[in-house]
Amino acid sequence: MAEGRIVKALSGFYYVKNESGIFQCRGRGVFRKQKLTPLVGDYVEFAADNHKEGYVTVLKERKNELKRPPISNVDQAILVFSAREPDFSAQLLDRLLVHVEASGIDAMICISKMDLLTEEERKSLEDMGQMYRDLGYEVVHTSVYVDEMIQSLRPYLEGKVSLFAGQSGVGKSSLLNALRPELDLQVGDVSKHLGRGKHTTRHVELIPVNSGLVADTPGFSALDFENMTEVELSHCFPEFLMYVDDCKFRGCLHVNEPKCAVKTALEAGEISQLRYNHYVRFLSEIQNQKRRY
The missing domain is CATH 3.40.50.300 (P-loop containing nucleotide triphosphate hydrolases)
Structure with missing residues (x-):
């Protein structure tokens, strides 16, 4: 068994690189059963008798994806x-x-x-x-x-x-x-x-x-927030994080809640109105998605 990193994925093949070169591999069927998909960037274990006919056998833990x-x-x-x-x-x-x-x-x-x-x-x-x-x-x-x-x-x-x-x-x-x-x-x-x-x-x-x-990577034209919650969205705006502990309500969404420290900072000019407007728009998208489902 060898170890390497997937550096390209194309047409069902995974190209794994290590100190011995690049190996063309397929994924094991068990990955599909486990609903796992190898990704470019993954560290993996693989088995290969030559550089053209290998199989990825183990996906190592990811730090992000x-x-x-x-x-x-x-x-x-x-x-x-x-x-x-x-x-x-x-x-x-x-x-x-x-x-x-x-x-x-x-x-x-x-x-x-x-x-x-x-x-x-x-x-x-x-x-x-x-x-x-x-x-x-x-x-x-x-x-x-x-x-x-x-x-x-x-x-x-x-x-x-x-x-x-x-x-x-x-x-x-x-x-x-x-x-x-x-x-x-x-x-x-x-x-x-x-x-x-x-x-x-x-x-x-x-x-x-x-x-x-x-x-x-392919260029982006649109990105949705289907796997994100309202609270998770607010945590993705770094400028909010220094104020959230001072909001009256835990889980404050910084829109209609009373005594919201983020809204106070916005009114004081400490948070960009443009960024806040984008936050409200993204929040609305998440809420609309939840209502549809």
């Missing part, structure tokens, strides 16, 4: 957004941050194409970036040039397993192509009508970049 994209044991998520083409979406960023927070993964934010903005627009987006820094997130602003993005991001990739995610069409595949030119990943044009790019990435794969691993 994401459902969309399906990946595990990630150190950080680099959320790549553009200032223009497509336009920056603070709501989508907050939606992704909620899912990253819920999964116990560190997040950093990269906003590209800043040079396409007017001076006033640039200042506004830089101020927004500072708001996220104040919440504890790393934020990088770059130009439309991929070389500048690489120079800005490379230090954050060293020795870590990183996940690139964000808007479709913002240049994630272009960035990975520049980091590893031999990949020749397909790059999609941005649709002028829809304001988003075509989804060009068809599977999840961990790619060696210097001393780290980077996941190329």
Whole structure:
């Protein structure tokens, strides 16, 4: 029996890497009975007589996992957004941050194409970036040039397993192509009508970049909260956590409850109104889902 890490999943095969190379494996039938699905990033035990015909036999415990994209044991998520083409979406960023927070993964934010903005627009987006820094997130602003993005991001990739995610069409595949030119990943044009790019990435794969691993993943277009409770959502907003112990009611949802410390902080300007509005919208989605079921 050998041990390794799944670095790619494609068409029912799992590609497991260790010091002896990469082994093409299938999953054991028992995984289906146990409702377990091997994920890219999983540490596993496997049996293989050669590099083409192996079987994953044991899934090791995960420190974290994401459902969309399906990946595990990630150190950080680099959320790549553009200032223009497509336009920056603070709501989508907050939606992704909620899912990253819920999964116990560190997040950093990269906003590209800043040079396409007017001076006033640039200042506004830089101020927004500072708001996220104040919440504890790393934020990088770059130009439309991929070389500048690489120079800005490379230090954050060293020795870590990183996940690139964000808007479709913002240049994630272009960035990975520049980091590893031999990949020749397909790059999609941005649709002028829809304001988003075509989804060009068809599977999840961990790619060696210097001393780290980077996941190329499908672009996100929508994320729901079907497996999240109202209280869990509130815990995914770091700015709420320093106030929740002062709310009158345990399990306060910070909307209609009296003597809510989060609402008091909001009224005092200590919590972003934009972020709070997104929280209320996401909370409404969760409550509507519960009513449907």
